[in-house]
Amino acid sequence: MMAGSKKQKKITSFLFYILYLFVAVIFLAPLVFLFVSAMKEETQLVSDMSTLKAFLPYGSLTLDNYVQVFEKLDFLHYFRNSALTAVFQVAVGMFINGMMGYALGLLTFRGRKALVSLMIALTIIPTEAVIINRFMVAFQLGMINTFWSLVIPNLATPMYVYLFYQHFRGMPKDLLEAAVIDGESYTGIFFRIMTPLSKPIYATVAIMSFIRAWGDLLWPTLVTRDNTWRTLPQALRGLSDSVYTFWGQIFAFSAMITLPILVIFLVFQRQFVQSVAMTGIKG
Secondary structure, eight states, X not given: OHHHHHHHHHHHHHHHHHHHHHHHHHHHHHHHHHHHHTTBOHHHHHHHTTSGXXXXXXXXXXXXXXXXXXHHSOHHHHHHHHHHHHHHHHHHHHHHHHHHHHHHHHOOOTTHHHHHHHHHHHHTSOHHHHHXXXXXXXXXXXXXXXXXXXXXXXXXXXXXXXXXHHHHHTSOHHHHHHHHHTTOXXXXXXXXXXXXXXXXXXXXXXXXXXXXXXXXXXXXXXXXXXXXXXXXXXXXXXXXOSSOBOHHHXXXXXXXXXXXXXXXXXXXXXXXXXXXXXXXXXX
């Protein structure tokens, strides 16, 4: 019986590994297609696009597509705009959302339950439903076509507040009470005690916030009027015209703006996985 049970477990584990491998291939295939296609000549790329050859790095591989992107566009200018926007949103947004989640998850005050209910309700409202209102507020404040119009409306996000709230709600109350007895203020508890213990959730929210800011197209399109503060997703339109779409250049451009996200995830993947696992255990 024991031998049969072990054999069955091995077969089950093998089947699960096959399933995991299949899922991994599905997720990695678009990235392989992207980076391989970015190095192919235009004619070869178009002919391979509808076949499995699109995933194979063969033929005349070149970096000409990357060179043409820099010749057509001021890539570094758009990169700077996107980087400043994303970094500012991540740094300031984590501070704001983190403190709100800390207050709702650990502190006790009048109206707390109503605020939590409101926050949960706001998480299900799509951005498109309120984006015109946000635009009108930004317009009335005179922020259109400025750096502040890109970042300020996106700093406080109900979903990120909810993630912090879930995390801090699971922190031991005894830790908070002991710090209060020792004379520590609530602000000091947040910065000196809770923040160092919350690195995984901060890493998770940072990655999610960076991806959102880095790839946002709708809001920057609404609030920018010229190339002064336009971001990378908006610059992508400059690689095609009414006659022809330059696929090789588009793939090269997409590869360059995808690379920073991959690097950030690889650097913080341990904290990201740890945060997801902790959230699953608490949920």
